[in-house]
Amino acid sequence: MILIGYGNPLRGDDAAGLEVARYLQTYGVPAVASEHDAAGLLELWRGADRLIVVDAVITGTEPGTIHRFAPEQVELSADLTLAAPVSSHGLGLREAIGLARALGVLPADTVIYGIEGARFEPNAEISPPVERAVRGLAIRLRFAYLTSMQPAASAP
Amino acid sequence: MSRTRTIRVDYMTRVEGEGALFLKFAGDHLSEVQLRIFEPPRLFESFLRGRSFREVPDITARICGICPVAYQMSSVQAIEKALQVEPHPQVRELRRLLYCGEWIESHALHIYLLHAPDFLGYPDALSAAHDHPERVKLGLELKQTGNALVTLVGGREIHPISVCPGGFFRVPSRTELDALVPRLRRALDLAIDTTEWVAGFDFPDYEPAYDYVALRHPTEYPLLDGHLASTRGLDIPVEQYEDHFVEEHAPHSHALHSRQRQGGSYHVGPLARLNLNFDRLPPDLQALAARSGVAAPCTNPFRSIVARAVETAWACQEALRIIDHYQEPPEAAVAAEPRAGKGCAVTEAPRGILYHAYELDSQGLVRRAKITPPTAQNQRRMEDDLREVARMFQALPDPELAARCEQLVRNYDPCISCATHALKVRIERT
Numbered sequence: 001m002i003l004i005g006y007g008n009p010l011r012g013d014d015a016a017g018l019e020v021a022r023y024l025q026t027y028g029v030p031a032v033a034s035e036h037d038a039a040g041l042l043e044l045w046r047g048a049d050r051l052i053v054v055d056a057v058i059t060g061t062e063p064g065t066i067h068r069f070a071p072e073q074v075e076l077s078a079d080l081t082l083a084a085p086v087s088s089h090g091l092g093l094r095e096a097i098g099l100a101r102a103l104g105v106l107p108a109d110t111v112i113y114g115i116e117g118a119r120f121e122p123n124a125e126i127s128p129p130v131e132r133a134v135r136g137l138a139i140r141l142r143f144a145y146l147t148s149m150q151p152a153a154s155a156p
Numbered sequence: 157m158s159r160t161r162t163i164r165v166d167y168m169t170r171v172e173g174e175g176a177l178f179l180k181f182a183g184d185h186l187s188e189v190q191l192r193i194f195e196p197p198r199l200f201e202s203f204l205r206g207r208s209f210r211e212v213p214d215i216t217a218r219i220c221g222i223c224p225v226a227y228q229m230s231s232v233q234a235i236e237k238a239l240q241v242e243p244h245p246q247v248r249e250l251r252r253l254l255y256c257g258e259w260i261e262s263h264a265l266h267i268y269l270l271h272a273p274d275f276l277g278y279p280d281a282l283s284a285a286h287d288h289p290e291r292v293k294l295g296l297e298l299k300q301t302g303n304a305l306v307t308l309v310g311g312r313e314i315h316p317i318s319v320c321p322g323g324f325f326r327v328p329s330r331t332e333l334d335a336l337v338p339r340l341r342r343a344l345d346l347a348i349d350t351t352e353w354v355a356g357f358d359f360p361d362y363e364p365a366y367d368y369v370a371l372r373h374p375t376e377y378p379l380l381d382g383h384l385a386s387t388r389g390l391d392i393p394v395e396q397y398e399d400h401f402v403e404e405h406a407p408h409s410h411a412l413h414s415r416q417r418q419g420g421s422y423h424v425g426p427l428a429r430l431n432l433n434f435d436r437l438p439p440d441l442q443a444l445a446a447r448s449g450v451a452a453p454c455t456n457p458f459r460s461i462v463a464r465a466v467e468t469a470w471a472c473q474e475a476l477r478i479i480d481h482y483q484e485p486p487e488a489a490v491a492a493e494p495r496a497g498k499g500c501a502v503t504e505a506p507r508g509i510l511y512h513a514y515e516l517d518s519q520g521l522v523r524r525a526k527i528t529p530p531t532a533q534n535q536r537r538m539e540d541d542l543r544e545v546a547r548m549f550q551a552l553p554d555p556e557l558a559a560r561c562e563q564l565v566r567n568y569d570p571c572i573s574c575a576t577h578a579l580k581v582r583i584e585r586t
């Protein structure tokens with residue numbers, strides 16, 4: 001299982017995914033905090049059978065809401081805004097997922113968690129509802145990770 | 157006592173990917189072409205003032221997420237000139253190696269994910285990947301080899317941390333470099349294959365009279381140094397850059413457009429390098445270029461994708477050559493002590509010449525910084541090309557005309573989300 005927290009540390013709630021990864025790391029869970037472009041992301045999850053990615057999203061719901069998406073929803077939904085890609089060539093998480101699916105290199109069991117963000121201005125702090133959601137999701141994912149490490153585990 | 161200052165930076169919306177193209181037709185007459193690109197370097201020139209010279213390479217690396225090495229190389233060499241510091245020759249070879257990694261990574265990304273879809277008739281890389289998955293995978297493998305080289309020599313993938321005035325904080329060992337050789341050999345094969353693949357694309361018939369500008373070196377295909385040369389006969393040391401190239405404010409884009417003092421627009425990048433340094437390519441790559449339709453002189457900007465592929469092969473070959481001859485320097489960096497001085501440097505970023513100039517005070521703090529990126533230098537030429545290409549294709553329905561314009565802009569591999577389909581194209585016909 002690969003856990004990736006994706007985001008931009010310089011734009012407020014856009015750091016949500018990175019913060020989730022950071023919390024998981026402090027719990028001893030091997031999560032990756034990623035700012036990679038699409039090609040780098042494909043490299044990160046190469047060969048994994050299970051993938052969980054966390055990112056900030058804008059869907060118009062209450063800030064701090066934790067959404068759970070299947071890859072097709074992320075790739076194709078026009079109502080969903082993901083964290084702005086950090087590469088100046090603009091190929092971020094959405095493109096990575098789409099590319100991976102097209103190339104047949106997306107882990108079969110892939111889930112994307114989106115934390116609804118409130119503010120994304122440069123140098124903004126993470127907003128309180130997002131901070132709460134980050135902590136809550138990190139605890140959930142830690143449990144998912146521990147469960148997956150047990151023999152004959154069933155996926156949560 | 158505290159002061160509150162409010163600084164509003166409209167440019168930061170660029171993070172979302174704002175590039176805009178505006179075409180206006182009055183009947184059949186193309187009356188207006190505007191290309192709007194935002195420019196981070198302007199801000200960096202300001203907030204670098206008062207910073208220590210030691211911070212400059214890392215700060216300027218943040219200007220570009222896809223070519224940080226270029227910024228580090230131009231800035232560190234300019235600073236070393238100002239401080240009159242000369243790194244060991246082996247350090248220079250390592251810097252070339254690092255730069256090769258960036259060229260491989262940047263060119264492969266651009267060819268496969270940004271530009272090839274245009275030629276294959278797809279709106280973006282994703283749809284191209286659906287139909288050509290094996291081909292795209294090869295491109296990604298090529299890119300990742302470049303990344304691996306940058307990570308090894310530079311210490312980190314996205315913004316290398318090992319570059320410093322005087323040399324490197326840490327140099328790789330012989331063993332570490334040798335470990336990359338199999339991947340680089342495979343990358344060379346992939347790059348040659350890529351060249352042959354893109355050489356078979358359809359190229360619109362467009363051969364404008366350009367002035368190409370690039371570095372020219374007595375023996376090397378240019379990366380780190382040389383003279384500034386142009387196909388119209390310019391041959392000057394880089395110290396004279398600002399005497400010959402000037403930036404002017406272009407109101408519609410809030411950007412500075414470069415032009416030559418003596419004349420108009422000019423073109424930098426792979427095609428410029430190839431045209432001015434073809435004889436510096438090893439014979440087998442000259443042959444590759446020739447059978448791929450880009451032997452010098454090549455003046456069709458749409459063939460820049462082929463020039464890029466040839467350069468990718470060259471960078472793989474050059475990386476292998478450097479590793480083969482590699483000797484660790486006696487020390488990773490020579491001492492660089494603060495002193496007052498001025499220095500400038502031009503290096504060849506993947507997209508073309510990148511000029512940095514710094515003035516330091518006696519404590520080594522930056523008094524003045526000037527950074528001219530390749531994309532800014534190409535901007536005027538991009539607009540001139542757009543005018544011509546828009547006319548060529550003006551009879552097409554708007555979506556197809558827009559696609560041709562985007563394909564044209566991508567010849568320049570601009571460091572903006574214009575390179576993806578985020579370019580906003582507005583066409584007005586009356």
